[in-house]
Amino acid sequence: MADVAEEAHVSVKTVSRVVNREPGVRRDTELRVRGVIDRIGFMRHDGARILRQGRTQTIALVVEDLANPFYSQIGAAVEREARIRQHQLITASAEGSPTRERVVLEGLINRRVDGLVVVPAGERPATDPTVSASGTPIVYVDRPVRGEPCDTVISDNAGGVRSAVEHLVAHGHRRIAFLGDNAEFWTARQRREAFVSIHDALGLPGDTRVVMGPHSSEDLVERLGAWARERTPVTAVITGNNRVTLAALHAMRQVGVQMGLVGYDDFELADLIEPSVTVVHQDPTSIGQKAVLQLFARLLGDESPAQTVVMPTRLIVRESGRLLSSLPPRKAKP
Amino acid sequence: MADVAEEAHVSVKTVSRVVNREPGVRRDTELRVRGVIDRIGFMRHDGARILRQGRTQTIALVVEDLANPFYSQIGAAVEREARIRQHQLITASAEGSPTRERVVLEGLINRRVDGLVVVPAGERPATDPTVSASGTPIVYVDRPVRGEPCDTVISDNAGGVRSAVEHLVAHGHRRIAFLGDNAEFWTARQRREAFVSIHDALGLPGDTRVVMGPHSSEDLVERLGAWARERTPVTAVITGNNRVTLAALHAMRQVGVQMGLVGYDDFELADLIEPSVTVVHQDPTSIGQKAVLQLFARLLGDESPAQTVVMPTRLIVRESGRLLSSLPPRKAKP
DNA sequence: TTGTAGGCGTTATCAA
DNA sequence: TTGATAACGCCTACAA
Numbered sequence: 153m154a155d156v157a158e159e160a161h162v163s164v165k166t167v168s169r170v171v172n173r174e175p176g177v178r179r180d181t182e183l184r185v186r187g188v189i190d191r192i193g194f195m196r197h198d199g200a201r202i203l204r205q206g207r208t209q210t211i212a213l214v215v216e217d218l219a220n221p222f223y224s225q226i227g228a229a230v231e232r233e234a235r236i237r238q239h240q241l242i243t244a245s246a247e248g249s250p251t252r253e254r255v256v257l258e259g260l261i262n263r264r265v266d267g268l269v270v271v272p273a274g275e276r277p278a279t280d281p282t283v284s285a286s287g288t289p290i291v292y293v294d295r296p297v298r299g300e301p302c303d304t305v306i307s308d309n310a311g312g313v314r315s316a317v318e319h320l321v322a323h324g325h326r327r328i329a330f331l332g333d334n335a336e337f338w339t340a341r342q343r344r345e346a347f348v349s350i351h352d353a354l355g356l357p358g359d360t361r362v363v364m365g366p367h368s369s370e371d372l373v374e375r376l377g378a379w380a381r382e383r384t385p386v387t388a389v390i391t392g393n394n395r396v397t398l399a400a401l402h403a404m405r406q407v408g409v410q411m412g413l414v415g416y417d418d419f420e421l422a423d424l425i426e427p428s429v430t431v432v433h434q435d436p437t438s439i440g441q442k443a444v445l446q447l448f449a450r451l452l453g454d455e456s457p458a459q460t461v462v463m464p465t466r467l468i469v470r471e472s473g474r475l476l477s478s479l480p481p482r483k484a485k486p
Numbered sequence: 487m488a489d490v491a492e493e494a495h496v497s498v499k500t501v502s503r504v505v506n507r508e509p510g511v512r513r514d515t516e517l518r519v520r521g522v523i524d525r526i527g528f529m530r531h532d533g534a535r536i537l538r539q540g541r542t543q544t545i546a547l548v549v550e551d552l553a554n555p556f557y558s559q560i561g562a563a564v565e566r567e568a569r570i571r572q573h574q575l576i577t578a579s580a581e582g583s584p585t586r587e588r589v590v591l592e593g594l595i596n597r598r599v600d601g602l603v604v605v606p607a608g609e610r611p612a613t614d615p616t617v618s619a620s621g622t623p624i625v626y627v628d629r630p631v632r633g634e635p636c637d638t639v640i641s642d643n644a645g646g647v648r649s650a651v652e653h654l655v656a657h658g659h660r661r662i663a664f665l666g667d668n669a670e671f672w673t674a675r676q677r678r679e680a681f682v683s684i685h686d687a688l689g690l691p692g693d694t695r696v697v698m699g700p701h702s703s704e705d706l707v708e709r710l711g712a713w714a715r716e717r718t719p720v721t722a723v724i725t726g727n728n729r730v731t732l733a734a735l736h737a738m739r740q741v742g743v744q745m746g747l748v749g750y751d752d753f754e755l756a757d758l759i760e761p762s763v764t765v766v767h768q769d770p771t772s773i774g775q776k777a778v779l780q781l782f783a784r785l786l787g788d789e790s791p792a793q794t795v796v797m798p799t800r801l802i803v804r805e806s807g808r809l810l811s812s813l814p815p816r817k818a819k820p
Numbered sequence: 821t822t823g824t825a826g827g828c829g830t831t832a833t834c835a836a
Numbered sequence: 837t838t839g840a841t842a843a844c845g846c847c848t849a850c851a852a
Contacts (some may be wrong), residue, residue, distance in 0.1 A: 153845065163823045168847065176821060193619040198596045199542065200845035203533045203828050210576075218565055224558030231552055231579055240593065242544075243577045245565055259574065262532045285527045401758050421755045424735050487829060497839045502831065510837060534829035537844045 160188040211267045212242040229440030250274035267447045289450035295338040301458040312432040312465035313346035316414040324475040325388040329361035332392035372403035380409040388412025413472040427471035494522040545601040546576040546594045563774030584608035601781040623784035629672040635792040646766040646799035647680035650748040658809040659722040663695035666726035706737040714743040722746030747806040761805035
């Protein structure tokens with residue numbers, strides 16, 4: 153900037169004014185300065201600007217695995233919303249490790265990101281001293297953290313599971329089992345509990361059949377086989393997330409059993425499998441958007457108490473929720 | 487840092503030394519300083535450090551759509567490699583628009599990112615004045631740019647298509663058609679050209695049947711129907727990327743025709759569809775890794791001429807490449 | 821309309 | 837082993 157100033161025979165301040173389109177520069181001065189800027193290819197150093205202004209115009213997103221479609225969709229939404237608001241997005245992965253998450257968060261705080269959107273790895277208390285001391289606004293997504301209330305965006309796990317069970321029941325299923333993911337995950341436990349309580353509330357017969365992950369391929373095959381061979385067989389399963397849905401589909405294919413199925417999380421091609429798979433859809437795009445909205449409210453000075461937003465889920469009805477006997481025989485159409 | 491210095495009765499420089507683990511600080515001094523740091527919760531301001539040192543320890547990834555699994559997998563790989571090297575990753579989406587891409591790139595240059603990994607939106611000459619003037623190392627991914635040679639990582643489009651055609655031919659297919667994506671995309675054109683030349687080289691009968699996107703659902707249904715009704719019907723299609731594969735699968739389902747199929751890009755569940763889908767797999771993780779490797783070589787001073795790396799593809803053989811008549815009738819197993 | 825001085829928080833240099 | 841001082845490039849405040 154100093155170079156430009158010298159070349160254009162003005163002070164740095166004037167150059168600064170031109171660069172930032174501040175008013176109060178004579179037209180011809182501005183043109184002269186712009187000319188020099190273009191000629192020598194000057195580009196403002198945002199680092200210095202940031203240092204002076206205290207705002208980095210940057211937010212960060214911390215997730216478990218950027219390649220997981222659920223998170224990458226959240227990421228895409230967060231990036232878009234950030235870009236609209238002239239902010240850049242740093243993405244970081246903690247790979248599910250609370251330790252690594254702490255390191256990552258410290259790094260981001262050191263960079264003075266303006267705000268954080270975090271899918272918390274563990275359920276450590278929200279009062280991570282590093283973060284809270286920095287005063288950086290933070291919005292948790294997908295799962296809450298323990299301790300004092302924090303801004304959080306989660307999806308309606310209980311509602312989602314309820315819609316799944318009710319759908320199956322409406323189609324005549326009575327013996328319904330639940331295949332959850334690893335019970336270490338909050339969402340997995342939430343969905344399990346929802347399943348159990350709805351199962352009981354509806355007075356469905358028999359014990360509640362619940363198995364949590366991680367599911368090896370063999371376990372799953374054996375389990376499904378056993379359920380299918382019971383005296384009054386299980387006729388439908390609900391799977392706790394996309395990972396489990398895929399595993400269950402593979403296992404069913406392998407065992408050769410055909411059960412009713414409602415999966416948690418929509419997935420590409422759910423409609424091309426036979427029978428097409430009915431799912432509980434949670435919309436990652438809306439979740440990401442909502443989180444950014446919340447975050448920027450804080451950045452703009454919103455001081456209201458921490459808020460937990462529960463995003464609704466939507467049941468996408470396809471064929472797999474029907475009772476097996478009601479399915480048309482395959483290749484019905486000539 | 488000044489606060490810490492005062493509190494610990496040392497100079498800022500000593501604090502700096504402690505924070506950066508520089509040698510030459512007496513043990514007890516260090517302990518005293520660390521004590522103060524912990525007590526008052528000091529955190530280094532990386533913005534200032536960056537300003538002073540000139541390195542941001544940040545690289546950026548610019549893609550078209552972060553939600554596209556192909557790019558998000560690249561993103562995950564790039565982030566991991568960056569993290570390993572103590573760098574942070576800014577992700578940005580240009581949404582396929584060259585104009586927006588330019589704005590995005592300028593923003594990143596202003597931030598003085600150390601390096602760029604870019605999936606170029608247009609095919610504008612590589613010598614984007616903004617970027618090249620800044621001297622920021624840049625690696626292009628997935629498609630090259632025109633103009634003087636640049637570091638580029640692409641996948642072996644011709645090889646992938648060849649493996650697809652050869653596989654189909656080996657299974658007895660002779661009338662093979664190609665459904666490409668929008669010919670505006672470089673990769674789409676590459677694959678089309680590869681198809682045409684291999685089709686000719688193998689002396690396959692008839693004109694080469696090639697249709698490029700975008701494909702509306704209706705067009706596709708009509709097209710497939712027409713191919714199937716020809717006097718000597720098309721028995722197999724090759725699809726130019728995952729988008730087209732999905733569209734083609736839907737269309738086939740809708741028309742009720744069953745053709746041989748080899749898709750470009752692997753996708754989840756390719757093995758659960760019936761028949762399971764044979765695909766040409768390009769490994770986004772390796773592509774991302776390779777790009778970062780290349781980038782950091784430049785960052786470390788590698789001055790060798792620009793290099794284009796062609797990553798191999800792999801044919802994942804499933805069922806859909808077989809000749810229709812050789813497929814076992816459905817429900818063969820009781 | 822333009823310019824000057826000072827400081828943001830850190831590190832490099834050089835001196836003690 | 838430690839410290840004083842000057843940058844890094846920009847913006848704020850104030851003055852001319």
